[in-house]
Amino acid sequence: GQNIDQPTEMTATEGAIVQINCTYQTSGFNGLFWYQQHAGEAPTFLSYNVLDGLEEKGRFSSFLSRSKGYSYLLLKELQMKDSASYLCAVRDRGNTDKLIFGTGTRLQVFP
Amino acid sequence: DGGITQSPKYLFRKEGQNVTLSCEQNLNHDAMYWYRQDPGQGLRLIYYSQIVNDFQKGDIAEGYSVSREKKESFPLTVTSAQKNPTAFYLCASSIPGGAGYEQYFGPGTRLTVT
Numbered sequence: 530g531q532n533i534d535q536p537t538e539m540t541a542t543e544g545a546i547v548q549i550n551c552t553y554q555t556s557g558f559n560g561l562f563w564y565q566q567h568a569g570e571a572p573t574f575l576s577y578n579v580l581d582g583l584e585e586k587g588r589f590s591s592f593l594s595r596s597k598g599y600s601y602l603l604l605k606e607l608q609m610k611d612s613a614s615y616l617c618a619v620r621d622r623g624n625t626d627k628l629i630f631g632t633g634t635r636l637q638v639f640p
Numbered sequence: 641d642g643g644i645t646q647s648p649k650y651l652f653r654k655e656g657q658n659v660t661l662s663c664e665q666n667l668n669h670d671a672m673y674w675y676r677q678d679p680g681q682g683l684r685l686i687y688y689s690q691i692v693n694d695f696q697k698g699d700i701a702e703g704y705s706v707s708r709e710k711k712e713s714f715p716l717t718v719t720s721a722q723k724n725p726t727a728f729y730l731c732a733s734s735i736p737g738g739a740g741y742e743q744y745f746g747p748g749t750r751l752t753v754t
Binding site for chain 2: 533573618631
């Protein structure tokens with residue numbers, strides 16, 4: 530079956546670093562995406578990993594280990610505006626671009 | 641300014657009525673998708689289309705229908721057969737077959753059926 534697990538909620542302090550983990554068990558794998566979604570709004574793309582290792586983009590980094598079925602999103606220098614849900618999604622192998630989403634991690638940043 | 645539009649943002653309907661949600665994109669993307677999001681749950685795929693005049697069922701297609709007559713448009717009809725239609729509906733588009741191409745999302749339509 531297809532399964533993507535993320536913690537439901539996390540809290541952190543402004544200026545700190547937080548790591549949001551995602552583990553997956555899917556029938557195929559053709560890349561992993563992280564999206565940010567503020568309440569009531571559309572998800573926006575943050576990062577994409579298809580090979581093992583770390584991808585860095587400003588304050589955000591994402592890591593992938595395909596052998597472990599594991600990824601994390603690292604947010605540095607947290608700001609209040611980073612309070613949002615973070616969605617992990619795996620792209621299925623094959624000739625479609627279907628994404629399988631986890632339930633999302635709701636991050637609250639406190640001053 | 642390229643993007644995806646969904647209208648309306650909020651929609652209210654009585655039980656037993658069909659309702660059509662609009663999704664339009666001017667990104668020149670071939671692939672389009674419809675998702676449903678419920679509180680505490682991830683996005684679940686309803687239907688997707690990789691090219692005009694072709695579409696496929698996703699994981700939760702029962703009670704929904706779509707059409708793809710134009711590249712820019714992918715409307716979703718929520719029929720009276722859908723048991724729990726109240727949800728947040730998101731439309732997305734992407735360049736198909738591109739390994740790293742992300743899906744771009746519209747602002748969503750919140751449908752309430754009473």
